[in-house]
Amino acid sequence: MxxxxxxxxxxxxxxxxxxxxxxxxxxxxxxxxxxxxxxxxxxxxxxxxxxxxxxxxxxxxxxxxxxxxxxxxxxxxxxxxxxxxxxxxxxxxxxxxxxxxxxxxxxxxxxxxxxxxxxxxxxxxxxxxxxxxxxxxxxxxxxxxxxxxxxxxxxxxxxxxxxxxxxxxxxxxxxxxxxxxxxxxxxxxxxxxxxxxxxxxxxxxxxxxxxxxxxxxSRATRARQRLTTWLGALRLQFYPMAWLAYTIGALAAADSSAVFSSPAYWLGLGFLCFLEAATVLTNEYFDYETDRENTFAGPFTGGSQVLVDNRVSFEEIRQGIALTLGLGGLFGIATVLTTAGSPIALSSAMVVLTALALGYTAPPLKLSYRTLGEATVAWTHSIGVLMIGFLVIGGSWHVPEPWLLGVPFLLSVLPSITLAGVPDYAADRAAGKQTIAVRFGLAGVRAVAMGTALLAALVGLVWYGRGVASHAYGPVISLSLGHALALCWLIHRRLDGTAGSQRIDGLMLASLSYISWFALIPLLGLL
Structure with a gap:
């Protein structure tokens, strides 16, 4: 290859x-x-x-x-x-x-x-x-x-x-x-x-x-376009989700003044930023065959297409992966050295998160080829980074609060990452990827996306009713159920045929915006 x-x-x-x-x-x-x-x-x-x-x-x-x-x-x-x-x-x-x-x-x-x-x-x-x-x-x-x-x-x-x-x-x-x-x-x-x-x-x-x-x-034009190309390759639209989960975890461990004044918090945020960048570039590199065959690539699926369009070379992508991994490693070490919690627990969590993030497409794990990609993305962008934030500020991994906070977040991520397999269906199937869409067709996509959307809202309501996680969820979380029902209606209406590639940008936007209920509400509640 x-x-x-x-x-x-x-x-x-x-x-x-x-x-x-x-x-x-x-x-x-x-x-x-x-x-x-x-x-x-x-x-x-x-x-x-x-x-x-x-x-x-x-x-x-x-x-x-x-x-x-x-x-x-x-x-x-x-x-x-x-x-x-x-x-x-x-x-x-x-x-x-x-x-x-x-x-x-x-x-x-x-x-x-x-x-x-x-x-x-x-x-x-x-x-x-x-x-x-x-x-x-x-x-x-x-x-x-x-x-x-x-x-x-x-x-x-x-x-x-x-x-x-x-x-x-x-x-x-x-x-x-x-x-x-x-x-x-x-x-x-x-x-x-x-x-x-x-x-x-x-x-x-x-x-x-x-x-x-x-x-x-002109040289200025080439420099500007080069910068734009790399910003596109980094796919910055996906970073806020992890940053919000990380901050929720940190706020669950301490009050906001202690969190935002902590050097470890900012160093840990740098670690996550560079890990996300390395993950995105790794996906670009190992998903090249899939992206090249994808005629339905959009802002949320199909990669950035910078390799497919020959705007950067494979050598440059490899250099980008090495650079971002190196910087991520430096920030990770600095975070462990300044954490208020257990260095061993934090470093272990960082290693696991890194392995799962890179293993989404990179060998030997290649989790997206084993029908584990959707669960991996949901875990790493919710509970995984949330626990990092909790441990950085001095929390303990065996405290249930961060795990409970991460459950509805994880469930809310699953609809969008599952739906993302629909535009990529033909290309993923040709490349041997076993996504939920490829393995189970549109029926499987509908079941997972609709089921997890409803379950996320219901768990959020239960957490609010029982005062779970320092009352992070207020009564406004009940509105997420309406969003979930609307999303289910859109999914049922849009995905009513046999499995096949199709553009679903509107549906993707609706599912990605659904995540904000379980990111912004607990964030504001903990603040």
């Missing part, structure tokens, strides 16, 4: 990191002798000076019908010039569109060019499968930039008119095909400009072409 990973990741992650960038300059002005034509030629000269491969295309020189006469654009045969244009676009890594802003958008001929050339099967592919209907971006290995001339000050176009043409091309056309627009240069007003101003604009555009020496993206 490791060798397969390396072979699959030989492809470069982005065109701006290649040694030989191919640039296609597309002039969208209907008159080649216009100032736009001069800008396109000047940009080309800058590219030549930068040493990149460059081709030019003038839309006005092409012979084609700009109107789509068939129901689907791909049903209308392409003229020879458009076939050549598609081949040039395929060749290019970076597309440069030079055109005037007319009536807030592009000239009609350029619009017709997009209508005909960016057809299904070339720029994108559509699919329909239940709620997962959508499209696949087919040109996502390319970048683009726009050079737009206008007869108004660019600031008026941007702030008064809100850039309708730029937004449409950048987001709805290029973006729909997966092309990332890295730079937009707006030039104007042109009509009343002086020769000196035009020469300055030409010099600026030539410099844009020369800047491709370091790639289509």
């Amino acid at each position: 490791g060798q397969l990973f390396e072979e699959d990741n030989v492809i470069s992650r982005a065109s701006d990191e290649r040694d030989d960038v191919n640039v296609l300059v597309i002039l969208g002005h209907p008159r080649n002798e216009s100032f736009g034509g001069a800008l396109a030629e000047t940009y080309r000269e800058g590219c030549v000076q930068a040493g990149v491969n460059v081709r030019s295309l003038a839309v006005s020189d092409l012979e084609f019908d700009p109107d789509v006469h068939t129901e689907c654009p791909s049903d209308q045969p392409l003229e020879d010039d458009l076939v050549t244009a598609q081949r040039d676009i395929e060749w290019a890594d970076h597309l440069v569109f030079v055109y005037p802003n007319w009536w807030g958008t592009m000239p009609a001929q350029l619009k017709g060019f997009f209508d005909r050339v960016f057809e299904p099967g070339f720029a994108f592919a559509e699919y329909e499968e239940g709620e997962g209907a959508g499209h696949v971006e087919l040109l996502d290995d390319k970048t683009a930039e726009l050079i737009v001339t206008m007869d108004m000050p660019p600031w008026v176009y941007r702030w008064v008119y809100r850039q309708p043409g730029t937004n449409a091309l950048k987001r709805a056309t290029l973006g729909y095909a997966g092309i990332e627009t890295t730079r937009v240069t707006e030039i104007g007003p042109i009509e009343d400009s002086s020769l000196e101003e035009r020469n300055e604009w030409l010099a600026d555009v030539e410099e844009l072409g020369r800047s491709l020496t370091t790639g289509p993206k």
Whole structure:
């Protein structure tokens, strides 16, 4: 498997990191002798000076019908010039569109060019499968930039008119095909400009072409995107659940002033943060085959897709795992050395938590492949971290209070982690993962998700009625039963067919929000 990973990741992650960038300059002005034509030629000269491969295309020189006469654009045969244009676009890594802003958008001929050339099967592919209907971006290995001339000050176009043409091309056309627009240069007003101003604009555009020496993206843009990629890989949306459980455990052992003034509490929080990061990155690494086959990945399922999209390499993920584990280990040792409780009990709990968290996907445990993944996630994100918080502040592992606090929390996590197997069903099954969805189908998912949702609310009500865990649960916990019933109705209504992959983002959001009853209410009660 490791060798397969390396072979699959030989492809470069982005065109701006290649040694030989191919640039296609597309002039969208209907008159080649216009100032736009001069800008396109000047940009080309800058590219030549930068040493990149460059081709030019003038839309006005092409012979084609700009109107789509068939129901689907791909049903209308392409003229020879458009076939050549598609081949040039395929060749290019970076597309440069030079055109005037007319009536807030592009000239009609350029619009017709997009209508005909960016057809299904070339720029994108559509699919329909239940709620997962959508499209696949087919040109996502390319970048683009726009050079737009206008007869108004660019600031008026941007702030008064809100850039309708730029937004449409950048987001709805290029973006729909997966092309990332890295730079937009707006030039104007042109009509009343002086020769000196035009020469300055030409010099600026030539410099844009020369800047491709370091790639289509600036260093600042690459750094920002790199940071965004890693933040996406870390999947920070899942961290608060563990942090809340940890703090509940700490507050169960001491009052808030003692907890938040304790160095051990903050060091333990650092340990959990880096362990969560290492766990997420480990899942990315060992779940690559599953994530690669997953066409229903969303914000809550299917991983971050950073490996699948070649935005980071396997070596970088391994380095990230090593770094976060190392930092987690340092924070863990510091926590044990400063704890007010038993160092042996705390260190043992940390080792168990680490083994279960990493063992979710990592060998030899690979718990998610043995129908133990859902229970593992529920345990580690509830009772597991809650006990760490309790022990850090000086509590004892044989005191029942933290265990009781963790039970409804654990039960409330199970619906969401079980439902997460539905979008991943086909990919998990192909990879040999034995999730609840794969092993028991939608009937099993419904039974577990609905049963544990109701049980969490009922246990919370019992804990409130009996004054369990320092009265952490107040009367407001009774409202969780209504949420549980609504969630059960949604589950029954949404998952009423045979097992299969499908997008259930709304249902996932409803199940994840359900956890807040058993995180926020005891937290506020203990505070």
